[in-house]
Amino acid sequence: MSARLTYRHRDRPQTVLHVLDGPDLRVRGQPAVLPESSLRLLVYLACRRRPAGRRVVAAALWPDVTESRAGGNLRSAMWRLRGAGAGTAVVEAGGAALALGPDVAVDLETLSGWAERVIGGRPGPSDLTVPDGADAALDLLPGWYDDWAIVERERVRTRVLHALEQVSRSLSAAGRHAQAVDAAIAAMCADPLRESAQRALIEAHLAEGNLIEAQRTFRSYRELLLAELGVDPAPDLWQLIAGARIGHLPRLAVR
Known part of the structure; x- marks a missing residue:
């Protein structure tokens, strides 16, 4: 019982960053060929959800090297992103801060929006279901052991579990019992x-x-x-x- 994620800020975004079951960047439906360092930069900025200083980004992504080496790695990762969005600014660089481009849709952001609406008691009719990506969100970025990734994994997991439980209750109240059981089972199996x-x-x-x-x-x-x-x-x-x-x-x- 799943519903496809809907990117709310654009009907058909040309540039999509898939963090769930990813990561990968797709432009007009086609995967962009990027090194892991550039993908990690995109995912980090997507998880931050706000501008971050260059030094902060470099230290988070390359914590085991010197500051100058980390800065060089960051510049290299950004250089490899040039042209990746086919006209879309994938990363915006404003002074000493970096942020994900505003025209880049992020599947994780869409799923998080669903969870926030459900938990906040403001679900729309299409929110009373389990969207695609919920399973992947419960084990976000497996194999990534950076401190920031571990924190994000737990944050997303907790929010999705709360949302699944709330969806189950809402579905029961609406008389949609089979779907209510499915949503509760998804939460129970995760933990x-x-x-x-x-x-x-x-x-x-x-x-x-x-x-x-x-x-x-x-x-x-x-x-x-x-x-x-x-x-x-x-x-x-x-x-x-x-x-x-x-x-x-x-x-x-x-x-």
């Missing part, structure tokens, strides 16, 4: 120990009237917690299941 994801899945089963599935999910989660951490689920999760057993299903509020 099986995450209690809020397990709760979203249990609530989705209960909203559909599937008490057995809710109980099965609870038992599996309890066994996992005991095996991994030696603890039981939170008392309110017990109460959710106990209330369902005696026929007093709680009102599942959209939070």
Whole structure:
């Protein structure tokens, strides 16, 4: 159950930076041939979402070399980007600051916008689904171990998990139970120990009237917690299941 990402600021952007399942830069649908250093520069600027000083960029991308060497690497990466956007300024250089060009669409930015609208309680009709790229966002830039990449990976992962849980609740409230279960499962599979994801899945089963599935999910989660951490689920999760057993299903509020 997925919907294709829609680039909101342009109907059909000519230059797109794919961070999810990437990275790669595409111009008019064709991949631009770029060295890894130039792609890393683009991804870093896309993740910053605001202008960054040249020295800051160089130090972040090449932390293990001298300042002068890092500056040289940055100049080389920028030089190789010339002409990559076929007329579009891929990187804007204003004085001592660098920023991604305003006409470069970024799939990660589009997915983050979806998450922000859902979490903020302002989803549009097309937001009540799991968009393409959500799975990739839950494990952003695998194999990249720079400090800035690790921070961004965790930031995006957390936001997408919250959004998946909220989408599940909203879908349940709208009576779209199968999709609600799918969204909750996506969050649960990404982090099986995450209690809020397990709760979203249990609530989705209960909203559909599937008490057995809710109980099965609870038992599996309890066994996992005991095996991994030696603890039981939170008392309110017990109460959710106990209330369902005696026929007093709680009102599942959209939070």
